[in-house]
Amino acid sequence: MRRAAVLGTGQTQHQTRRTDVSMAGLCREAIDRALADAGVDWPQIDAVVLGKAPDLFEGVMMPELFLADALGAAGRPLLRVHTAGSVGGATGVVATSLVRAGVHQRVLAVAFEKQSESNAMWALSIQPPFTAPIGAGAGGYFAPHVRAYIRRSNAPEHVGAMVAVKDRRNGALNPNAHLRQPEITLESVQASPMLWDPIRYDETCPSSDGACAMVIGDQAAAEASERPVAWIRATAMRTEPTYFAGKDHVNPRAGAEAAQALWQAAGITDPLAEVDVAEIYVPFSWFEPMWLENLGFAEAGHGWKLTESGETQIGGRLPVNPSGGVLCSNPIGASGMLRFAEAARQVMGRAGEHQVAGAKTALGHAYGGGSQFFSMWVVSDTAGR
Amino acid sequence: MDTASAPPLAAPLDIAFDYTRSLGPVLGRFMTGLRDRRVLGARTADGRVHVPPLEYDPATHAPVTELVPVPPTGTVTSWTWTDQPLDGQPLDRPFGWALIRLDGADTALLHAVDAGTRESMRTGMRVRIRWAAERSGHIRDIACFEPDPGPPRASGSATGGDPATASDLDTSGDPDTSNGAGTSGDLSTSGELVTGITTPIRLSYTHTTSAEESRYLHALSEGRLLGQRCPACRKVYVPPRVCPADGVPTEEEVPVHDHGTVTTFCVVNVPFAGQRLDPPYVVAQVLLDGADIPIPHLILGAAGEVRMGMRVAAVWRDPATWSTTPENIAHFRPTGEPDAPYESYQEHL
Numbered sequence: 001m002r003r004a005a006v007l008g009t010g011q012t013q014h015q016t017r018r019t020d021v022s023m024a025g026l027c028r029e030a031i032d033r034a035l036a037d038a039g040v041d042w043p044q045i046d047a048v049v050l051g052k053a054p055d056l057f058e059g060v061m062m063p064e065l066f067l068a069d070a071l072g073a074a075g076r077p078l079l080r081v082h083t084a085g086s087v088g089g090a091t092g093v094v095a096t097s098l099v100r101a102g103v104h105q106r107v108l109a110v111a112f113e114k115q116s117e118s119n120a121m122w123a124l125s126i127q128p129p130f131t132a133p134i135g136a137g138a139g140g141y142f143a144p145h146v147r148a149y150i151r152r153s154n155a156p157e158h159v160g161a162m163v164a165v166k167d168r169r170n171g172a173l174n175p176n177a178h179l180r181q182p183e184i185t186l187e188s189v190q191a192s193p194m195l196w197d198p199i200r201y202d203e204t205c206p207s208s209d210g211a212c213a214m215v216i217g218d219q220a221a222a223e224a225s226e227r228p229v230a231w232i233r234a235t236a237m238r239t240e241p242t243y244f245a246g247k248d249h250v251n252p253r254a255g256a257e258a259a260q261a262l263w264q265a266a267g268i269t270d271p272l273a274e275v276d277v278a279e280i281y282v283p284f285s286w287f288e289p290m291w292l293e294n295l296g297f298a299e300a301g302h303g304w305k306l307t308e309s310g311e312t313q314i315g316g317r318l319p320v321n322p323s324g325g326v327l328c329s330n331p332i333g334a335s336g337m338l339r340f341a342e343a344a345r346q347v348m349g350r351a352g353e354h355q356v357a358g359a360k361t362a363l364g365h366a367y368g369g370g371s372q373f374f375s376m377w378v379v380s381d382t383a384g385r
Numbered sequence: 386m387d388t389a390s391a392p393p394l395a396a397p398l399d400i401a402f403d404y405t406r407s408l409g410p411v412l413g414r415f416m417t418g419l420r421d422r423r424v425l426g427a428r429t430a431d432g433r434v435h436v437p438p439l440e441y442d443p444a445t446h447a448p449v450t451e452l453v454p455v456p457p458t459g460t461v462t463s464w465t466w467t468d469q470p471l472d473g474q475p476l477d478r479p480f481g482w483a484l485i486r487l488d489g490a491d492t493a494l495l496h497a498v499d500a501g502t503r504e505s506m507r508t509g510m511r512v513r514i515r516w517a518a519e520r521s522g523h524i525r526d527i528a529c530f531e532p533d534p535g536p537p538r539a540s541g542s543a544t545g546g547d548p549a550t551a552s553d554l555d556t557s558g559d560p561d562t563s564n565g566a567g568t569s570g571d572l573s574t575s576g577e578l579v580t581g582i583t584t585p586i587r588l589s590y591t592h593t594t595s596a597e598e599s600r601y602l603h604a605l606s607e608g609r610l611l612g613q614r615c616p617a618c619r620k621v622y623v624p625p626r627v628c629p630a631d632g633v634p635t636e637e638e639v640p641v642h643d644h645g646t647v648t649t650f651c652v653v654n655v656p657f658a659g660q661r662l663d664p665p666y667v668v669a670q671v672l673l674d675g676a677d678i679p680i681p682h683l684i685l686g687a688a689g690e691v692r693m694g695m696r697v698a699a700v701w702r703d704p705a706t707w708s709t710t711p712e713n714i715a716h717f718r719p720t721g722e723p724d725a726p727y728e729s730y731q732e733h734l
């Protein structure tokens with residue numbers, strides 16, 4: 001297959017309300033930074049791919065229509081991707097596919113969410129007729145599955161709080177992060193209010209305005225780049241129904257199969273040994289150990305041991321979310337692309353204060369819906385095989 | 386009744402939210418202008434003037450920085466007529482929806498023309514802004530357009546023959562002075578810059594149930610819980626549905642008990658918009674006896690005691706109030722039976 005690489009990435013300053021910019025301005029802040037980082041200008045962009053989570057979040061049907069000018073889409077193909085919370089990752093995968101298929105040489109991928117213009121929890125708790133009023137947003141949806149994980153793995157209760165402490169402190173190293181809390185402690189997390197028992201306030205992601213963009217190029221474009229690029233070694237996406245009899249909400253089959261396909265395509269046989277850093281979609285703290293198992297970094301039931309032993313901290317065996325992750329910044333539509341872009345930044349050596357020393361191979365991961373959509377990629381500092 | 390032939394059920398679903406929009410520098414100045422009874426267009430690198438303004442130049446992709454005033458008069462470039470205005474539209478009597486190119490602009494703005502009758506509308510007609518009495522910095526500050534008896538401007542021909550209208554824009558005689566707002570070429574504003582607007586959005590659907598769901602709901606109205614078995618995987622689904630795993634309709638009806646086991650649960654302590662219960666409350670996944678997939682429901686009467694494996698039973702409302710809704714079951718309550726062993730429900734987590 002043809003090779004593709006991330007030529008550059010850009011992201012906004014993520015925060016609760018970006019009232020200084022429109023949706024268009026928010027996207028362009030990320031796009032302009034990605035173009036500059038890639039060292040390319042508009043004439044070199046062949047196509048644009050936009051990702052965004054449900055339209056009900058901002059109440060704009062098909063935002064790609066009114067954003068076309070701002071996204072530089074005039075005169076170019078524009079595709080919209082929508083796979084709920086995983087959409088930022090899926091957008092990166094679609095852009096990569098367009099390059100690897102030989103359709104385009106350089107593709108601009110963009111993803112955003114302006115959560116302050118609405119209320120995502122309201123949008124996720126719409127009450128259709130003939131149903132009982134029991135929805136309680138994403139936290140209410142995922143909390144029972146976190147409880148099931150704790151029961152199944154016998155994980156000690158403090159593991160979730162440990163993830164929150166690690167990610168928020170990592171976020172303090174990331175100037176773009178929404179939440180930057182260098183002083184956070186295990187005790188302060190455990191003292192924070194219980195929102196959706198067993199999920200505490202400090203173990204939940206914030207609601208952010210933000211955007212992310214990447215320029216993905218073919219081999220010639222990558223070799224013409226004056227700066228290091230992130231070679232995309234493999235991508236994978238898988239889907240499963242939200243509900244079916246026997247669905248494993250703790251360790252979903254679609255995620256496990258996507259990971260298996262990803263490692264195989266990348267030629268990786270021992271992910272824990274061969275991956276230097278991982279940016280994993282962790283909107284609630286306990287999803288770190290859950291996804292470590294689902295991704296194959298640990299045996300089922302043992303993911304929490306990597307977290308508890310400190311191996312997922314910067315400096316550990318597998319630093320997870322050195323950027324602070326979704327727990328520090330959550331512009332939902334962009335959150336998946338931020339994971340992909342942060343993985344790329346690590347192997348490009350451009351992650352700044354939260355750079356993992358010597359990172360050569362990195363995972364970017366996203367999931368969405370009721371653990372329904374999974375998207376992931378592996379990037380490296382060299383083109384490999 | 387014969388639930389097998391139950392007709393589909395339908396009910397309205399109305400949702401609404403007051404969305405907000407951060408306007409950014411270009412649209413913020415445009416809306417501020419409207420509040421001050423002034424229309425601003427965006428000039429792009431090719432000299433064209435866009436009304437409403439673009440935030441980014443579609444050709445160069447550069448941010449738009451230059452805003453220029455245009456007069457409140459223009460020409461209809463195309464139109465249609467609406468005989469029965471809907472709620473929320475600019476006028477409550479029949480009116481024309483028109484594309485209107487304001488004098489000095491190169492692009493058209495969509496708005497309402499209060500022309501009285503369809504026969505009064507024509508492409509090429511001259512129109513003028515009717516400002517709203519109360520203005521806040523919103524497109525609705527233009528109440529509508531109305532036929533303009535004044536003489537046509539040189540650059541305002543219906544066919545738009547002169548592409549250089551932007552450079553022809555006459556800013557020496559401010560067309561807005563007739564409305565008493567502003568002075569020539571002065572883009573300064575008299576008040577605070579408008580930075581955001583609120584856009585209430587309402588959506589009205591008719592929600593119709595599937596045949597499987599209809600049979601389930603009709604059974605519920607008779608106080609029965611109905612499952613259906615997938616002919617492929619043999620799993621019993623409650624509520625019945627096309628099997629998500631095999632993609633085939635479930636046909637065989639299976640009565641399901643209104644007792645079950647809590648597989649897992651969440652205590653909701655957080656209030657949110659549209660919430661219909663006062664927190665805290667427990668939402669549990671309840672695996673009904675005889676079913677192969679849990680249903681989410683409320684557990685009451687066991688504050689702090691709810692646990693995985695707890696045995697629970699449905700608490701039905703007064704049969705006199707039953708209808709085709711799962712709300713016939715008010716909640717579930719503990720039965721006091723010994724907890725179900727973990728192994729009995731671990732496949733359902």
